[in-house]
Amino acid sequence: MNYTLEDKMTSLRAVSIAVILYIVGYALKLSVLLFEILTPIITSDIFRLIAAGVSGTALSTGLLIISLNDSNKLTPYAIALMDGFMLLMVFDVFNAPSLNDAIKSGFISFFMAFIGYQLITVFAAKFEQSKSEMKRTISEINLECTQKQLVLDNLKQVLSEIEQITCEYCEKEYKSVNALNAHKGRCKNKPTSVN
Numbered sequence: 001m002n003y004t005l006e007d008k009m010t011s012l013r014a015v016s017i018a019v020i021l022y023i024v025g026y027a028l029k030l031s032v033l034l035f036e037i038l039t040p041i042i043t044s045d046i047f048r049l050i051a052a053g054v055s056g057t058a059l060s061t062g063l064l065i066i067s068l069n070d071s072n073k074l075t076p077y078a079i080a081l082m083d084g085f086m087l088l089m090v091f092d093v094f095n096a097p098s099l100n101d102a103i104k105s106g107f108i109s110f111f112m113a114f115i116g117y118q119l120i121t122v123f124a125a126k127f128e129q130s131k132s133e134m135k136r137t138i139s140e141i142n143l144e145c146t147q148k149q150l151v152l153d154n155l156k157q158v159l160s161e162i163e164q165i166t167c168e169y170c171e172k173e174y175k176s177v178n179a180l181n182a183h184k185g186r187c188k189n190k191p192t193s194v195n
């Protein structure tokens with residue numbers, strides 16, 4: 001089966017790669033923000049960097065898991081909104097030197113949050129689609145297996161019917177059990193008994 005570029009672009013793998021990149025970006029943004037916030041609490045740069053990096057990665061991975069598994073329809077919106085506000089803080093929009101800069105950073109923040117939200121939504125839909133395709137394939141295989149088993153059972157039955165009317169000595173097939181029994185008495189291949 002040949003996959004076209006379009007197939008590859010719309011595949012679950014392509015979406016997964018985009019989601020991973022998004023989560024890495026999310027983790028970096030969160031880490032930068034945490035690094036700033038932790039400045040008065042952790043004075044050592046290296047420890048602050050580790051704390052911010054680990055927390056940022058854990059939180060962003062957690063957000064992805066929650067947005068994929070939580071059945072509450074409002075969760076993805078809440079996450080997108082938080083992402084938008086986080087970006088506003090990362091870009092320091094509230095201390096922007098001019099209104100023009102604030103609008104630019106604000107637009108980029110909510111644009112990135114919107115794309116992230118859409119990406120997670122598409123990923124969740126693709127994942128569900130892939131799961132249901134897998135289930136369908138499994139049920140098709142099960143059905144085929146049941147049909148083959150049925151054919152096998154029929155063949156076994158035919159074989160046992162043939163065995164019932166076949167002479168065990170000369171292996172000749174007769175039309176009925178009675179005809180076989182009549183033949184068996186005088187079958188030339190029948191071994192002669194010793195006693």
Ligand SMILES: [Zn+2]
Pocket residue numbers: 167168169170171172183184187188189
């Ligand atoms: Zn015979």
